Amino acid sequence: MVRMDLWKLLGLVSFFMLCRGQEKECDNFSDLDFHETFIGTNLYVRLLLYTRANLECGQELPHHNFTKEPLFDVKRPTTFVIHGYRPTGAPPIWINHIVRLLAAQADMNILVVDWNRGAANLNYFTAVTNTRRTAINITGFIERMRDKGASLDKIHLIGVSLGAHVAGFIGAMLGGKVGRITGLDPAGPMFAGVPIDERLDPTDAQFVDVLHTDMNSFGLRGTHGHIDFYANGGLDQPGCPKTIFSGKSYFVCDHQRAVFLYLCALNHTCNITVYPCSSYSDFLNGQCLQCEAFKPASCPVLGYDLSPWKDTLLKLGQTRAYFSTTADPPYKKMSYRVDIVTWNQYLRWGVVVLRLHSGKNITETRIDHKLMRFEQYTATRMLAQFDEDLYPVQKISLRIVTGNVIGPRYKLRLIRIRITPLDQPDRPLMCRYDTIMEENTEVTFKPLPCDESHL
Known part of the structure; x- marks a missing residue:
């Protein structure tokens, strides 16, 4: 009985080896030295x-x-x-x-x-x-x-x-x-x-x-x-x-x-x-x-x-x-269109630093590919791109860096700030109206729903 089982086992092994021999081998890409x-x-x-x-x-x-x-x-x-x-x-x-x-x-x-x-x-x-x-x-x-x-x-x-x-x-x-x-x-x-x-x-x-x-x-x-x-x-x-x-x-x-x-x-x-x-x-x-x-x-x-x-x-x-991309996968940046209308008395040039807050998480971008011009009743449009997608946005921080380190800090009056999500059009627009800020000083505020009469 043991001898018969042994012959069956050998036959089974031979069958699988035969089948394996009939399988196609994989062809690989040429690997040269x-x-x-x-x-x-x-x-x-x-x-x-x-x-x-x-x-x-x-x-x-x-x-x-x-x-x-x-x-x-x-x-x-x-x-x-x-x-x-x-x-x-x-x-x-x-x-x-x-x-x-x-x-x-x-x-x-x-x-x-x-x-x-x-x-x-x-x-x-x-x-x-x-x-x-x-x-x-x-x-x-x-x-x-x-x-x-x-x-x-x-x-x-x-x-x-x-x-x-x-x-x-x-x-x-x-x-x-x-x-x-x-x-x-x-x-x-x-x-x-x-x-x-x-x-x-x-x-x-x-x-x-x-x-x-x-x-x-x-x-x-x-x-x-x-x-x-x-x-x-x-x-x-x-x-x-x-x-x-x-x-x-x-x-x-x-x-x-x-x-x-x-x-x-x-x-x-x-x-x-x-x-x-x-x-x-x-x-x-x-x-x-x-x-x-x-x-x-x-x-x-x-x-x-x-x-x-x-x-x-x-x-x-x-x-x-x-x-634009990030340095690492998945490479995607979160993009917003930022529209600012200013009413400041003095002409100022600077770059914009924008932060988005969601709970304890913060993401920041610096819009510095060129100097932005801020003057009386001027509309400025910018593209703000962040490495992280934070949602919901609970607070926004804004700073306009002018490079003025000696003279007095001039005030900038922002009649309207409107931030539009580009990659997530179903998300609400975020607005803020009539904000006073000093150059080189960060101001933080909660975004408000955008009033169509102000758009």
């Missing part, structure tokens, strides 16, 4: 397929016999994720994150374009040359997909840095008929000032959206999509090192922030409202907070689903949209 990067790599393009059925286990998809892969359905929407320059040869740290987050948006094919062999070179110019060759390779694959029944309308190309230009080249070779291209801080070196057929541009797809975070270094300046998002003006990002002594992070932090902002938006933890405007300074001055062109829809939101604003954006042509 520094030696390969140093001597230079020859271009070799791989396609790693992920779907909701194999989120944790990529399958390399053959460029020609892809119909034999049961997980790949050409009738489904297909998103290509295209990385950029890889000077170390290591896989991008964000690949697995973006795959999972894209799969949560819709049932789609996610194809990670692994051109690490070709992008991993100490010589950046070699990688730039390989962008065009990579695009030719992927374009041929998409054409074969189309021959098998795929719709170009359902193809979305997401390109990071050099990958954004790869996406642009693919789109151009397909006559601008792919559904969408998303460029995450398109690479600037070797692409600044070139003709539109040599970089990403709005004609490369039916809809092109671009996110800028490092235009003064590795990113590309200008407008290159139907909508261009500029985080913190598209330049230096909060929390990123300011000196070279921080090492690698000094070079890559601003550039990589585009990816992390996009991941946060995909995860629906950011929900960052953006404001179409002609410049970042106009945005900070509170001149572009209405989004009139998008009525009855709200202001656009950074993220994957831009369908509520797409038609308007296509009519407008090229739109610049600005927003």
Whole structure:
């Protein structure tokens, strides 16, 4: 009896080992060492397929016999994720994150374009040359997909840095008929000032959206999509090192922030409202907070689903949209429009410090990107952005800092202060009327409901 049980056990083990041997192994992104990067790599393009059925286990998809892969359905929407320059040869740290987050948006094919062999070179110019060759390779694959029944309308190309230009080249070779291209801080070196057929541009797809975070270094300046998002003006990002002594992070932090902002938006933890405007300074001055062109829809939101604003954006042509962020996830700032009407006797110039109180919690902002002008019966509009969202607001503190440290403190009469929540339009407006304060001295008050007759 014991011998029979032993034979049954051995048979069961053999069966499971046989089944395990028949399972497909996972195909991983190419992981190259520094030696390969140093001597230079020859271009070799791989396609790693992920779907909701194999989120944790990529399958390399053959460029020609892809119909034999049961997980790949050409009738489904297909998103290509295209990385950029890889000077170390290591896989991008964000690949697995973006795959999972894209799969949560819709049932789609996610194809990670692994051109690490070709992008991993100490010589950046070699990688730039390989962008065009990579695009030719992927374009041929998409054409074969189309021959098998795929719709170009359902193809979305997401390109990071050099990958954004790869996406642009693919789109151009397909006559601008792919559904969408998303460029995450398109690479600037070797692409600044070139003709539109040599970089990403709005004609490369039916809809092109671009996110800028490092235009003064590795990113590309200008407008290159139907909508261009500029985080913190598209330049230096909060929390990123300011000196070279921080090492690698000094070079890559601003550039990589585009990816992390996009991941946060995909995860629906950011929900960052953006404001179409002609410049970042106009945005900070509170001149572009209405989004009139998008009525009855709200202001656009950074993220994957831009369908509520797409038609308007296509009519407008090229739109610049600005927003500010915090240094850390979820990156979202709480924004208020602040309108002040002053009646002080003397002209004063200064910056505004605003505090919001909720219980024992306090959040503060300093509106100091320029000096504000306060004079008799003058309306001043400002944008106040806080790192924290405190609600309900029980008290407000206001200080106007003029830099006057020697002479007498002049008084300022505020006929009206009106604070409008921008990100939470359902919250009430907060007002205060006829307040007397001294320059450089904080005044604290409880907000009142806004009287329509004073608005």
